[in-house]
Amino acid sequence: MLAVHFGAGNIGRGFIGALLYQAGYHTTFVDVNDQVIQALNEKQQYKVVLAAEESEEVTIKDVSGINSMENPDAVIEAIVHADVVTTAVGPNVLKIISELVAKGLRERVKTNKQPLNLIACENMVGGSTLLKEKVFEQLQEDEKAQFDQLFGFPDAAVDRIVPNQTNEDPLEVSVEPYYEWVVDESMIKGTKPEIDGITYVRELTPYIERKLFTVNTGHAVPAYLGRFIGYSTIKEAMDNKDVQEIVKGALYESGEALIQTYDFNREEHQQYIDKIIKRFLNPYISDEVTRVGRGPIRKLGPKDRLVRPASLYQQLTGKEPEYLAKTIAAALNYQNDHDEEAVKMQALIKEKGYQKALQQVAELQDGDPLLTVVMQQLDEIKHLNQI
Ligand SMILES: NC(=O)c1ccc[n+]([C@@H]2O[C@H](COP(=O)([O-])OP(=O)(O)OC[C@H]3O[C@@H](n4cnc5c(N)ncnc54)[C@H](O)[C@@H]3O)[C@@H](O)[C@H]2O)c1
């Protein structure tokens, strides 16, 4: 069986690639990073190391790579013969790869009438749906019905912490042992890809929102407050008791929003939160605050991990989301010259001020109560000790 996976980065190699191999697929990784592609073709295998006390190592074989900048035709050919297509490129890159995906699918329908599922494994609500939208924007009207019949774009939620890698071997990847991959079964075309480790569900929204508004909301706290205080890693920030208290407060607030929206069991949700906090404290992982905080404009977006649960909490409980607002305030202060969105955000704040800049990226109306709470917290977080 053949898989084509876009994005041979941390989660691509460390999670999706590993599960595809274990399910018996040959995986063709598509990437623009030539060093990684060359190494994949040369070695045809790589190591995944589990970051735990009892460290385990798995060798992932049956892999190859295509540099999509240099050899787009080979990507098209791979899509023609694929049994599944997956992505882990980052939400903003889905639009960029959609052109090549559309060309691949167009070529495929000429000779191969087998259905195909394309699963975007990105931290966002509706990742595969967005990929479909971008692919369909490039089709003629008469192609759309045929594509709709053959190609499924099932949305998914993926969870495994994979930090940036510092190994000498450019392919080796160190990952946390925990993982979860949930796919919307109702959006599948043809037969479901049989991949051990995928949980198929009929309604994905509660799963993706629970993951994004717990794992990623919680993660954003040590990232943004950690950077604000002066820490380099998530673990260092989590070891600060003020930061840990804000993590718990933010996850209480997002938890209330989730419990009330989806009728989750309160006790089970608390267990989910406790487990996640332990994952952030994993001493065998060194995860930079700049990786977890990357792309602050995306993360301050209206449907993302901070603003959406804060707004929901406010609407559903009538209370101020104090801890989420502290994190939003720290995100507004996030500085990193190597992060394009952080630079843009700071320029926007300089031009318009904090409130107008937040209002713009979070798409909040004039007078939205969240704006007032965040503006208050901009002052409050100044009291956190700087190191
Ligand atoms: N790392 C994690 O802990 C984690 C966990 C769950 C989900 N995710 C999600 O997975 C996605 C990828 O994250 P990551 O941490 O692996 O990032 P990453 O930067 O390590 O990997 C992204 C890869 O995509 C490649 N890429 C960029 N532009 C491309 C293009 N036009 N065509 C093909 N490849 C391209 C990059 O070269 C890189 O290898 C993101 O949406 C992220 O939110 C990450």
Ligand SMILES: O=P(O)(O)OC[C@@H](O)[C@@H](O)[C@H](O)[C@H](O)CO
């Ligand atoms: O990948 P991002 O930039 O959306 O978020 C950064 C981290 O929170 C994220 O990568 C987590 O490590 C991951 O989502 C855990 O499953």
